[in-house]
Amino acid sequence: MDTPERSKVVTPISKFEDSPVFNFINNLSPIQPVKSVNAAQTFHSLSYASITSIFTSPHVNPQKELRSLLRHSFSELPKHETSSDNDNGHGLSVGEVQTIRPSGCTVKCSLNEANLDPPDECPDVSSDLAKSEPCDGGSPNHNITPFYIARSDLKWDVSLDKRKGLFLTQVDLQDKHDSEPNEEELTQCGWENLIGDDADNLLIFDPSTEADAFDGPNENSQENDVKLCNSFPSSLQSDVGDDVAEGLQLNVSFLPCPEEMNSVPDVDHIKEQVEMDQTPQIFLENFQNHSLTSDRNRKLDYGFTSGISIACKVEFQQQRGTRRRCLNFEVPGVPKMSLQSDSTSHNLISCPSDEEHPSVDSHPVPLRAGSPCMLPGIGLHLNTLAKTSRDKLLTRGAMLSGRRLISMPSSAGPLSPFTGQEHQDKSLSIQRDLELPGNEIQDLMIVQNDASEVPALTNGEDLRPISPKKKRRKSEIGSESDSCKRCNCKKSQCLKLYCECFAAGVFCVEPCSCQGCFNKPIHQEKVLTTRKQIESRNPIAFAPKVIRASEPSCDTGEDANKTPASARHKRGCNCKKSSCLKKYCECYQGGVGCSVSCRCEGCKNAFGRKDGISLLGDEEFDQEEEKNACEETDKSDEGQQNANIQTDIPQFPENMSQSAPTQDFRPPQTLAPPVGDSSQLESCTTLRNCDIPLPQCGKFGSLGKSILGDDTPAILRGNRSLISGVKASSPNRKRVSPPHIGTRLTPNHKGGRKLILKSIPSFPSLNTDVNSENPMK
DNA sequence: GAGTTTGAAACT
DNA sequence: CAGTTTCAAACTC
Numbered sequence: 001m002d003t004p005e006r007s008k009v010v011t012p013i014s015k016f017e018d019s020p021v022f023n024f025i026n027n028l029s030p031i032q033p034v035k036s037v038n039a040a041q042t043f044h045s046l047s048y049a050s051i052t053s054i055f056t057s058p059h060v061n062p063q064k065e066l067r068s069l070l071r072h073s074f075s076e077l078p079k080h081e082t083s084s085d086n087d088n089g090h091g092l093s094v095g096e097v098q099t100i101r102p103s104g105c106t107v108k109c110s111l112n113e114a115n116l117d118p119p120d121e122c123p124d125v126s127s128d129l130a131k132s133e134p135c136d137g138g139s140p141n142h143n144i145t146p147f148y149i150a151r152s153d154l155k156w157d158v159s160l161d162k163r164k165g166l167f168l169t170q171v172d173l174q175d176k177h178d179s180e181p182n183e184e185e186l187t188q189c190g191w192e193n194l195i196g197d198d199a200d201n202l203l204i205f206d207p208s209t210e211a212d213a214f215d216g217p218n219e220n221s222q223e224n225d226v227k228l229c230n231s232f233p234s235s236l237q238s239d240v241g242d243d244v245a246e247g248l249q250l251n252v253s254f255l256p257c258p259e260e261m262n263s264v265p266d267v268d269h270i271k272e273q274v275e276m277d278q279t280p281q282i283f284l285e286n287f288q289n290h291s292l293t294s295d296r297n298r299k300l301d302y303g304f305t306s307g308i309s310i311a312c313k314v315e316f317q318q319q320r321g322t323r324r325r326c327l328n329f330e331v332p333g334v335p336k337m338s339l340q341s342d343s344t345s346h347n348l349i350s351c352p353s354d355e356e357h358p359s360v361d362s363h364p365v366p367l368r369a370g371s372p373c374m375l376p377g378i379g380l381h382l383n384t385l386a387k388t389s390r391d392k393l394l395t396r397g398a399m400l401s402g403r404r405l406i407s408m409p410s411s412a413g414p415l416s417p418f419t420g421q422e423h424q425d426k427s428l429s430i431q432r433d434l435e436l437p438g439n440e441i442q443d444l445m446i447v448q449n450d451a452s453e454v455p456a457l458t459n460g461e462d463l464r465p466i467s468p469k470k471k472r473r474k475s476e477i478g479s480e481s482d483s484c485k486r487c488n489c490k491k492s493q494c495l496k497l498y499c500e501c502f503a504a505g506v507f508c509v510e511p512c513s514c515q516g517c518f519n520k521p522i523h524q525e526k527v528l529t530t531r532k533q534i535e536s537r538n539p540i541a542f543a544p545k546v547i548r549a550s551e552p553s554c555d556t557g558e559d560a561n562k563t564p565a566s567a568r569h570k571r572g573c574n575c576k577k578s579s580c581l582k583k584y585c586e587c588y589q590g591g592v593g594c595s596v597s598c599r600c601e602g603c604k605n606a607f608g609r610k611d612g613i614s615l616l617g618d619e620e621f622d623q624e625e626e627k628n629a630c631e632e633t634d635k636s637d638e639g640q641q642n643a644n645i646q647t648d649i650p651q652f653p654e655n656m657s658q659s660a661p662t663q664d665f666r667p668p669q670t671l672a673p674p675v676g677d678s679s680q681l682e683s684c685t686t687l688r689n690c691d692i693p694l695p696q697c698g699k700f701g702s703l704g705k706s707i708l709g710d711d712t713p714a715i716l717r718g719n720r721s722l723i724s725g726v727k728a729s730s731p732n733r734k735r736v737s738p739p740h741i742g743t744r745l746t747p748n749h750k751g752g753r754k755l756i757l758k759s760i761p762s763f764p765s766l767n768t769d770v771n772s773e774n775p776m777k
Numbered sequence: 778g779a780g781t782t783t784g785a786a787a788c789t
Numbered sequence: 790c791a792g793t794t795t796c797a798a799a800c801t802c
Contacts, residue, residue: 491796497786498796537787574784583799584783781801788794 486511494519495530497541502527505542545570546590572597580605 487508492498494508494517501508501519507527508519518526534541547570569587572595578584580594580603587594593608594600603610 488797492786496796498798500798503786534786541786571785576784578783578799582783584785586785589799779802781799783799784796785798786794786796789792 487514488512489514489517491516493517495527497534502530503542540570543570545586546592568592568595568597570597573600574598575600575603579603580609 487494487499487501489496489499489512492502494502494512494514497503499508499514499519501512501514507521508514508517518530520527531542547568569590569592571586573580573585573587575585575587575598578588580588580598580600583589585594585600585605587598587600588605588607591607594603594605594610595608596610598610600610
């Protein structure tokens with residue numbers, strides 16, 4: 001049911017790297033240190049960082065970014081006013097940005113403080129941050145989050161009509177214009193122009209000054225600004241009005257530039273421009289939405305429109321796979337402090353694949369060489385994802401809450417365009433999902449949250465009255481595909497593998513119904529300790545539960561006939577009563593067939609019995625689930641169609657194993673391209689159109705590669721002993737033979753399967769070599 | 778929504 | 790290492 005629309009939305013993004021926007025971002029020179037609070041410069045940095053992060057922050061979930069952004073309204077301006085000279089000269093400093101307004105009032109815009117602000121119990125975070133070391137890749141010290149915050153602030157200021165007095169003033173801008181009138185160059189709308197010295201000015205806007213500023217000494221400033229920012233769609237400018245339009249420039253400065261600045265709002269024109277520039281569809285849609293917005297909602301639209309770039313970011317981020325809540329555990333070779341340092345700068349845990357991102361290379365992007373590619377939802381989550389039915393995947397776009405947002409790009413992206421009000425509402429909703437960041441959160445959290453806002457969540461108490469079951473239902477309905485499970489732990493404190501969140505290497509979030517949860521950023525230490533303990537017992541405890549054969553097409557060029565059966569549960573199941581036909585069975589849940597590793601009794605796993613009999617492709621799997629669902633429905637309704645029940649029993653001809661659907665099952669498209677790479681984007685795009693479980697595409701978008709093997713954690717990749725270790729450590733230790741051997745499954749078996757993780761462990765093994773984590777490149 | 782079932786995880 | 794207990798998800802009613 002993948003709608004063309006989806007693909008339509010995604011495809012343009014995949015080409016985004018070719019677009020001027022991308023080039024611009026890619027060409028942006030490292031941001032200069034913001035030692036003196038130069039509002040203009042800072043803002044420029046913000047814009048840059050914000051955008052850059054889109055391309056470089058694999059871990060940041062756009063959805064959450066939005067939350068963060070929304071969260072940090074000026075109403076919650078940071079209390080800290082630390083100097084912004086902490087960033088090792090990369091300009092993306094943590095600190096405040098003073099916005100000098102014409103009126104002389106100073107608005108302090110916190111870039112980082114809000115996020116970096118350590119919880120009360122962790123007052124030394126700042127110092128840690130200050131000590132942060134540059135990360136290996138790109139620009140280590142950029143804390144992107146803050147910029148998001150700043151952007152969000154701007155955005156919300158505008159949308160909430162608080163824009164007056166909240167934006168950076170044009171004072172500097174005007175001054176510069178006076179001193180450096182380079183209007184001609186600027187009007188060329190070259191992206192380079194934006195990057196130039198005046199770029200700062202270009203990105204600065206203070207709606208509040210619209211009246212004053214332009215009446216002031218530099219009446220031309222507005223004009224100049226407009227010209228300078230001619231990248232801003234004319235329609236928007238016209239539509240929203242000059243005052244807002246300028247404000248919008250801040251956020252939409254990267255949009256394709258309509259040739260006619262003063263043209264009447266013309267959605268088609270914009271569309272044309274956008275398409276021409278291969279700009280992500282989101283722009284277009286947003287524009288359209290904008291044009292349709294009533295004046296009454298105009299302000300909101302401003303915010304929304306201004307948030308286009310954010311939305312775009314979201315989309316990009318989604319494409320890149322989000323790993324926002326992944327815990328960043330220590331990785332051998334990567335000292336914790338180092339990570340912290342990195343995180344300090346960026347609070348980002350970059351995936352190896354990210355480093356490959358072209359844009360990243362040239363930027364001071366928050367890359368963390370050697371950082372584990374932590375994907376939320378590894379392990380059981382991932383497995384669940386793998387089995388997600390197509391239909392479920394389709395629904396993901398509608399999900400906005402909880403991890404779904406984190407994982408699935410589509411939720412807030414172009415797929416669900418909404419009006420300004422809707423946007424606000426959603427944003428607010430998202431905001432509610434934020435958690436408190438904890439100490440050294442940078443280590444754990446890809447994206448920081450404002451601690452000040454979620455007091456109630458401190459202990460992991462579920463704030464939502466929704467019962468766990470309800471949530472579960474919800475997730476089943478719409479978010480399961482996004483692999484964003486929500487735990488309901490009551491006694492484990494979410495520090496045991498019982499907890500799906502913990503097992504998946506992600507923090508519990510608001511949607512979780514857990515009680516006494518310690519799987520929160522604020523309890524990082526405990527989480528880490530616990531994790532270590534668990535890993536000491538079982539080094540691969542956090543490894544994906546399902547391992548799958550490498551892609552034949554990639555490795556050998558063989559027929560890429562992938563079926564769920566080509567993957568196997570790392571330990572095998574131990575089902576006694578479920579016949580491996582229920583989700584109780586992890587094999588079944590993971591959409592993989594049982595193998596010799598399984599100790600199940602009466603195995604009827606539709607994906608492949610222990611004895612190697614039937615196999616189900618992705619479609620089969622979906623059908624199977626559907627059938628099961630039907631069975632349930634039938635039972636509840638009439639119970640008359642018992643015949644359907646028989647569908648549970650795998651009656652799969654041998655040839656089914658090679659049925660077309662099998663190819664869909666693998667997360668392939670997603671897999672191959674490195675995160676951040678344009679190809680990856682395309683892959684994601686493909687994923688959206690394919691039947692591949694969503695999780696792999698979105699949340700684990702970057703995962704794809706890992707699945708393919710390149711990114712496979714050392715734990716499993718190239719370390720057969722580890723695989724053996726899996727078995728050894730598994731309850732089934734007695735069984736030594738590799739999974740699915742001798743089965744007539746896929747061609748993969750012939751050539752000696754290369755077992756790889758179906759997903760990257762969100763919690764890389766402590767023993768994992770850092771480099772191995774990033775085999776790519 | 779409450780209760781039951783199930784099997785993994787944890788414990789002994 | 791086997792058996793038992795604990796746990797939370799999956800499932801049923």
